[in-house]
Amino acid sequence: MSWISALAELQQQGQPCVLVTIIEERGSTPRNAGSKMVVTAERIFETIGGGHLEYKAMQLAREMLESRSQDTRLERFSLGASLGQCCGGATVLLFEPMGQPQAQIAVFGAGHVGRALVPLLASLPCKVRWIDSRENEFPAQLPAGVDKVVNDEVVDEVDSMPAGSYYIVMTHNHQLDLELTAAILKRNDFAYYGLIGSQTKRVKFEHRLRERGFAPETMARMRCPMGLAEVKGKLPVEIAVSIAGEVIATYNAAFGQDVKKGQPSIAKLLPSSRRAQS
Incomplete structure (x- = not known):
């Protein structure tokens, strides 16, 4: 060839x-x-x-x-x-x-927001793993460059990602969201972690994570609500555009930098979203 x-x-x-x-x-x-x-x-x-x-x-x-x-x-x-x-x-x-991806992204959840978000991420210089336990939630045709992962033990997929990865959690189950959050924060080597939900959800999760021994500075790296506050709307595609915009802002800001364990994520520098996404 x-x-x-x-x-x-x-x-x-x-x-x-x-x-x-x-x-x-x-x-x-x-x-x-x-x-x-x-x-x-x-x-x-x-x-x-x-x-x-x-x-x-x-x-x-x-x-x-x-x-x-x-x-x-x-x-x-x-x-x-x-x-x-x-x-x-x-x-x-x-x-x-x-063709080197700007970001390697794990998207947990194939619900309506996930189905709107993944095609946007696939059109960017990103490598996407789309993960859910429910085979029937995925569309029949996946965007090019997206790996579909069906696994009943969804949390196990956290460890399959390389250091410096991006994690986006938007599953159908709040307890599963919590377990994924704990696994991702325990690694603490991510470039970006976004959790779908409201500020109320964040407060509840932080309370439960403190009980598990997570430090405040580790929890502060979590983006919840996630997405750019400037992008308004509650439609799935509007939320997806907001999240994709934050991903772009993060990898552009972090271009050429190494993500080291314990280093504050560049996403901390982004403005907090006010949208309730739960």
């Missing part, structure tokens, strides 16, 4: 990759400037000449994928003894991350 076809297919699948391009050649090199290679976590498409140069390029590209880097990178390589290649020239490679 050509590199351009591979990029198109990977974009449609929502799979991140790194485009590696030779942008400068000096002396004898295995491929000319302009040659390209696409690297994913498991595959490569096309070649920049093989040998140790290509191996090092693949290694760097996969390190960028693992760290979810979104910054381009230039690297110069001498094709002599250090790389074990006989060409003897030098080359400069450009590494361009493609």
